Structures are given as structure tokens and as C-alpha cells.
Amino acid sequence: MRLSDARVERFIHNNPGDLQEILATEKPETAKIITFDGIYSMEGHLAPVPELVQLAKTYNCFTVMDDAHGFGVMGPGGKGTAAHFGCTDDIDIICGSFSKSLSSIGGFVAGSKSLIEYLRTHSKQTIFSAAITPSQAACAGASLDVIESEPEHLQRLWMNTRRMKDLFNRLGLNTWGSETPAIPVVIGNLESAFRFWKALLDKGVFTVLSVSPAVPPGKDLIRTAASARLSEEDFEIIEGAFEYAASML
Known part of the structure; x- marks a missing residue:
């Protein structure tokens, strides 16, 4: 967010009402992104994802969820916090880590095909980053197989x-x-x-x-x-x- 030079507004932890008050002060044409964790690792709290998604729809916001601690843990088959709430298709970007439930190193960014193609060609963090090693990718893939086949x-x-x-x-x-x-x-x-x-x-x-x-x-x-x-x-x-x-x- 800092690299984008965007103005950052913080809302009270897990308080959609406070976020709504902030969004209501913004002009409708202003580009807005709501970023939040699926699970907050210090507290162990779940984000109120359905309420945040509804606010995003009401105020025309892009949504980004970091689900490093939810993927492999929450939802049917460990598909994550968004799946737990039935909101997977309503979130624009879901980020996750390979270093938690997948026992490897690295991470992922999931979204629509067009969005991912845009990030591949425009994101400095992607363009100037090295790929993870084949062994790390294989470890994450094997862990994913275990999650899917051994509930x-x-x-x-x-x-x-x-x-x-x-x-x-x-x-x-x-x-x-x-x-x-x-x-x-x-x-x-x-x-x-x-x-x-x-x-x-x-x-x-x-x-x-x-x-x-x-x-x-x-x-x-x-x-x-x-x-x-x-x-x-x-x-x-x-x-x-x-x-x-x-x-x-």
C-alpha cells in the first residue's frame, strides 16, 4: 500500500461499522481497496468476511484478503476462510502462504485470470522476484495433495x-x-x-x-x-x- 502512494485509512479491528463510516466519507468515484486478514494470527479471530464483502459491493471497493493462517485450516476441505463463509467468488484477491499448512516456503496470489496476468506484467514485486525452487514447489504440491485426499x-x-x-x-x-x-x-x-x-x-x-x-x-x-x-x-x-x-x- 505504501508503494502505491495511496492514502491509507485504518478501521477498528473486526468492526465493519467503523469501516462503513470511513467509506461513507469517500466520493463514489474514488478507487478504494479493502484489505484484511482471513484469520488474525495474534488473536486467532476470524474476519467478518460476509460483512466486509457486502460493504465492498455497496461502496464499489476492490477486496484483498490475506489468508495465510486460514488456508488449509478453515472451510470445506481446508479451502480457506472465504470458503468457510461461502464468499470465495466475492473476493478479488486471496493471498496465502506455503509456509503454514503447506510446509514449504513461498506463497500465492489467487484471483481472476485477467487480474493475475496483469500482476505478472505490472507488479514490481513479481517481476523482480526469483521463483521458488522446484523442491519447494513439489513440497507445497504434495502437502496440498494430502489436504485434499486425507481429510x-x-x-x-x-x-x-x-x-x-x-x-x-x-x-x-x-x-x-x-x-x-x-x-x-x-x-x-x-x-x-x-x-x-x-x-x-x-x-x-x-x-x-x-x-x-x-x-x-x-x-x-x-x-x-x-x-x-x-x-x-x-x-x-x-x-x-x-x-x-x-x-x-
């Missing part, structure tokens, strides 16, 4: 997600209303968050410590992510580690 992994992912959330709820931990396998544990201040993170690490569980300005002040947190590969033995370690860390709060 039991997606089912297990959501089973493990529910189990992790149940654990955190039992321990009285704040998960910021996460709706997805990206589950934050909000601690609230840097010192306590660091002690919590270190206690987990001491018990053999690696998590990611996220503090301000990556999160709002007072929302310092531990980032966790459920996985389809978590075993019963893994959960025994996870449960013991979080019980130990929670006892230190």
Missing part, C-alpha cells in the same frame, strides 16, 4: 484445537476469544509473560512470546498453535507445562 488430518486439527482451548479454559487463561487453531494466551505485562514463556520452555514446550508493539500495550501474550500432529504423549507434556506455568502467575 482426517483436518478433523484431528480441530479436535486438538478444542482440547487445547479446554485446557486453557480450565486453567483460567485468557485466550482473547480465539476461534481458530491460533490460540493466544494473554498474560498482560512483559515481566509476567516472560516468566510464563520461560516456565513453559523449562518444561519442554516451546511457544512464541509476543509483546508490545507487536500487540497492544497490556496485551503481552504467549502465541500457541494447535497441530494435527499432536499425540497423546504431546498433550501430557503440554498440560503439565501449562499447569506449571499457570501456577506461577
Whole structure:
């Protein structure tokens, strides 16, 4: 957005009403793009995609959704957040990553054929970028085959997600209303968050410590992510580690 020299207006997180107030002040002929995440990785929140799509139609906006954390996780067969809401055909560009559910490196931009052809010939980021290696492409393709042909992994992912959330709820931990396998544990201040993170690490569980300005002040947190590969033995370690860390709060 900065490279385009466009004026950027920010709306309140997951608040279509605030976005509508901003759009209503713009002239109808002004070109407008609504950009948003399908899943917000820090909070684990789903974007209100149907409401954003409706605003785009009402105010004649182009839409771009980053679904790095939704592709392979949300929707029928892991087809993503837009598919979860039945809005795939209503979003102009859907971006995704190969480094999450596809276990590789790189990413993709999906849209209409004419739009993709335009980006291939006009986007500096594409023209001056090297292609990913054949092995990385093959890895992403193989992962996609697994997602499509072995739905039991997606089912297990959501089973493990529910189990992790149940654990955190039992321990009285704040998960910021996460709706997805990206589950934050909000601690609230840097010192306590660091002690919590270190206690987990001491018990053999690696998590990611996220503090301000990556999160709002007072929302310092531990980032966790459920996985389809978590075993019963893994959960025994996870449960013991979080019980130990929670006892230190």
C-alpha cells in the first residue's frame, strides 16, 4: 500500500461499522481497496468476511484478503476462510502462504485470470522476484495433495484445537476469544509473560512470546498453535507445562 502512494485509512479491528463510516466519507468515484486478514494470527479471530464483502459491493471497493493462517485450516476441505463463509467468488484477491499448512516456503496470489496476468506484467514485486525452487514447489504440491485426499488430518486439527482451548479454559487463561487453531494466551505485562514463556520452555514446550508493539500495550501474550500432529504423549507434556506455568502467575 505504501508503494502505491495511496492514502491509507485504518478501521477498528473486526468492526465493519467503523469501516462503513470511513467509506461513507469517500466520493463514489474514488478507487478504494479493502484489505484484511482471513484469520488474525495474534488473536486467532476470524474476519467478518460476509460483512466486509457486502460493504465492498455497496461502496464499489476492490477486496484483498490475506489468508495465510486460514488456508488449509478453515472451510470445506481446508479451502480457506472465504470458503468457510461461502464468499470465495466475492473476493478479488486471496493471498496465502506455503509456509503454514503447506510446509514449504513461498506463497500465492489467487484471483481472476485477467487480474493475475496483469500482476505478472505490472507488479514490481513479481517481476523482480526469483521463483521458488522446484523442491519447494513439489513440497507445497504434495502437502496440498494430502489436504485434499486425507481429510482426517483436518478433523484431528480441530479436535486438538478444542482440547487445547479446554485446557486453557480450565486453567483460567485468557485466550482473547480465539476461534481458530491460533490460540493466544494473554498474560498482560512483559515481566509476567516472560516468566510464563520461560516456565513453559523449562518444561519442554516451546511457544512464541509476543509483546508490545507487536500487540497492544497490556496485551503481552504467549502465541500457541494447535497441530494435527499432536499425540497423546504431546498433550501430557503440554498440560503439565501449562499447569506449571499457570501456577506461577
